Amino acid sequence: MTSAVTTPQVIEVRDLCKTYDDKLVIDHLSFTVEPGVVTGFLGPNGAGKSTTMRLIVGLDRPTGGEVTIGGRHYADLPRPLRVVGALLDAGATHPGRSAYHHLLYLAQTQGIPRTRANEVIELVGLSDVAHERAGSFSLGMGQRLGLAAALLGDPQVLILDEPVNGLDPDGIMWIRQLVIYLASQGRTILISSHLMSEMAATATQLVVIGRGRLIAACSTDDFIERASKRSVLVKTTDPIALSELITTAGGQVEPGDEGALIVRLLDAAHIGALAARSGVELHELTPQLASLEDAYMEQTHASTEFGGHRPNGVSPDLAASMPGATP
Amino acid sequence: MSVAVPTPTTTDRAGIDFPGILRAEWTKFRTVRSSIAALILLVVISVGFTGLVLALTVSQWDQVDDTQRLSIIADPTRTIIGAGFQLGQLAICVLGVLVISSEYATGTIRASLLAVPRRTPMLVAKALVFAVVVFVVSEIATFMAFFVGAAILHAKVAVSIGDPGVLGALIGAGLYGAMLGVFSIAIGAIVRHTAGGITGIIAFVLVLAPLAQLLPGTVGEHIHAYLPTVAGQLVVSAHQGADDLLTPWQGFAVFSLWTAALFLVANLMLKRRDA
Numbered sequence: 001m002t003s004a005v006t007t008p009q010v011i012e013v014r015d016l017c018k019t020y021d022d023k024l025v026i027d028h029l030s031f032t033v034e035p036g037v038v039t040g041f042l043g044p045n046g047a048g049k050s051t052t053m054r055l056i057v058g059l060d061r062p063t064g065g066e067v068t069i070g071g072r073h074y075a076d077l078p079r080p081l082r083v084v085g086a087l088l089d090a091g092a093t094h095p096g097r098s099a100y101h102h103l104l105y106l107a108q109t110q111g112i113p114r115t116r117a118n119e120v121i122e123l124v125g126l127s128d129v130a131h132e133r134a135g136s137f138s139l140g141m142g143q144r145l146g147l148a149a150a151l152l153g154d155p156q157v158l159i160l161d162e163p164v165n166g167l168d169p170d171g172i173m174w175i176r177q178l179v180i181y182l183a184s185q186g187r188t189i190l191i192s193s194h195l196m197s198e199m200a201a202t203a204t205q206l207v208v209i210g211r212g213r214l215i216a217a218c219s220t221d222d223f224i225e226r227a228s229k230r231s232v233l234v235k236t237t238d239p240i241a242l243s244e245l246i247t248t249a250g251g252q253v254e255p256g257d258e259g260a261l262i263v264r265l266l267d268a269a270h271i272g273a274l275a276a277r278s279g280v281e282l283h284e285l286t287p288q289l290a291s292l293e294d295a296y297m298e299q300t301h302a303s304t305e306f307g308g309h310r311p312n313g314v315s316p317d318l319a320a321s322m323p324g325a326t327p
Numbered sequence: 328m329s330v331a332v333p334t335p336t337t338t339d340r341a342g343i344d345f346p347g348i349l350r351a352e353w354t355k356f357r358t359v360r361s362s363i364a365a366l367i368l369l370v371v372i373s374v375g376f377t378g379l380v381l382a383l384t385v386s387q388w389d390q391v392d393d394t395q396r397l398s399i400i401a402d403p404t405r406t407i408i409g410a411g412f413q414l415g416q417l418a419i420c421v422l423g424v425l426v427i428s429s430e431y432a433t434g435t436i437r438a439s440l441l442a443v444p445r446r447t448p449m450l451v452a453k454a455l456v457f458a459v460v461v462f463v464v465s466e467i468a469t470f471m472a473f474f475v476g477a478a479i480l481h482a483k484v485a486v487s488i489g490d491p492g493v494l495g496a497l498i499g500a501g502l503y504g505a506m507l508g509v510f511s512i513a514i515g516a517i518v519r520h521t522a523g524g525i526t527g528i529i530a531f532v533l534v535l536a537p538l539a540q541l542l543p544g545t546v547g548e549h550i551h552a553y554l555p556t557v558a559g560q561l562v563v564s565a566h567q568g569a570d571d572l573l574t575p576w577q578g579f580a581v582f583s584l585w586t587a588a589l590f591l592v593a594n595l596m597l598k599r600r601d602a
Contacts, residue, residue: 029333054601057444058444059437059440059441059601059602060601061444061599074444075444077444078342079344080441080442080444081442088437089434092434092438093433093435094355094429094430094433094435095354095433096358096361097358098358101354102435104354105351105352105354105358107353108347108348108350108351108354109348109351109442111344112349149438155424184359204532280596292337
């Protein structure tokens with residue numbers, strides 16, 4: 001615990017490139033991940049999130065550029081699990097080996113006492129099945145075991161690739177609480193997702209990529225702000241008159257669906273007052289706040305690998321679950 | 328749900344802990360069923376086939392052709408151990424490939440390499456642990472097979488553990504098994520797929536030797552003699568046979584060189600390739 005607070009570790013990704021079979025999947029990517037906050041790593045499926053994470057922990061060799069953690073390459077860490085915990089894919093366990101033995105051998109490589117294996121098993125809620133073959137585990141239990149492995153060395157840095165995959169709502173809530181708590185202790189946390197909503201619930205910083213390129217690296221609030229087009233949806237019996245009133249008052253009007261008007265640069269109260277004063281009948285007056293989802297959609301639109309397959313108006317969450325969207 | 332994260336009590340942050348990595352590889356090995364099953368198979372096949380083949384040989388002694396009869400008389404130890412170990416060694420080959428290829432098949436390799444990102448210590452520890460285990464189990468199988476085989480063969484040819492070269496051959500069988508284990512791990516690490524790896528090692532052990540024997544003249548003889556397992560198996564002889572180009576220990580040295588070369592290639596590829 002104290003180690004996490006006293007030696008904060010920054011992840012620095014510098015000009016990272018990776019090609020597979022001559023295809024550039026990571027394209028001069030640079031960003032930093034700071035300690036003390038949860039950083040969301042966001043991008044559509046196939047954007048290169050998992051690849052980037054594999055490059056951070058040295059499973060893959062970069063074609064160009066480099067990654068350091070606290071100023072060192074991952075491979076130079078003598079006992080890396082005590083510095084960096086990574087959950088990359090839930091399937092990284094032998095189906096014939098028990099959860100306890102999986103954690104035991106990892107602990108042995110780092111000089112971590114075997115009692116710690118039991119501690120993390122309890123922490124992730126696998127005590128009842130600790131000695132059962134991992135092959136009998138559900139996807140969610142596998143994720144919990146992967147998380148236990150990541151937490152084994154009490155690391156200052158946590159790298160979690162889609163950790164909520166396969167978890168039930170309880171498990172999702174629990175992971176959110178856990179990462180926020182761990183970040184509050186001064187740890188560095190990078191957590192990837194293709195689900196914008198998931199990031200909205202946990203991450204205060206965002207790194208957004210698409211097609212291996214950086215789209216945004218900023219606070220979550222800034223990200224929404226940047227893409228936000230605050231507007232008001234108005235329905236009226238007399239759109240022509242109302243449009244004139246709004247334009248005169250300095251607003252912008254454009255037609256929306258079903259005869260509605262989309263108004264910018266004026267807030268709802270202002271529009272309501274204008275209408276009341278002129279006796280124009282209003283049927284609806286709804287402020288439209290850009291959600292994180294909208295911001296994400298807008299900023300990643302151009303870089304969606306499978307954008308061509310996605311029908312208009314479908315959220316990335318939904319699009320990701322469609323057959324054509326899975327890489 | 329509690330989110331408290333307990334701290335490990337050890338705070339030592341020194342360099343790579345190789346004994347720890349060895350312990351980890353031993354844990355990995357002993358905690359999957361296929362390991363134990365293959366080792367039991369190694370003993371059962373070695374002892375069983377030695378008994379079976381020698382019982383048949385003794386009962387058909389008058390039909391056995393002269394050259395074969397002479398070679399049995401010349402080196403009964405080689406006959407006894409070779410009868411069972413020829414087949415039993417396949418268990419070592421399969422298990423050797425599996426201990427590394429199954430890590431790729433299951434994704435465990437990623438967990439392993441996250442823990443040992445330098446990679447070489449992991450491969451060396453894996454080979455060492457497997458070599459020691461195979462040595463011990465091969466010795467158990469060999470001594471059992473020898474006593475069973477010698478008792479059966481006693482009716483026609485007497486051989487005792489005190490005869491010149493016999494004890495060396497019996498210990499040599501364990502060394503051959505251990506080296507074959509490392510050889511198999513190297514193949515498994517290069518190929519990374521279970522089926523491909525097993526095919527590769529079987530080709531080396533069973534297919535290459537008879538093929539090389541088809542080559543004409545002394546060139547063919549030399550190629551055959553220097554094949555890894557052909558040379559390696561000489562160590563299971565009590566003394567150099569009349570047709571052998573190499574002495575038992577020269578043969579083992581040739582096999583060791585093959586293994587070392589293959590292991591270096593495996594290590595280089597492990598370090599260079601994406602996991």
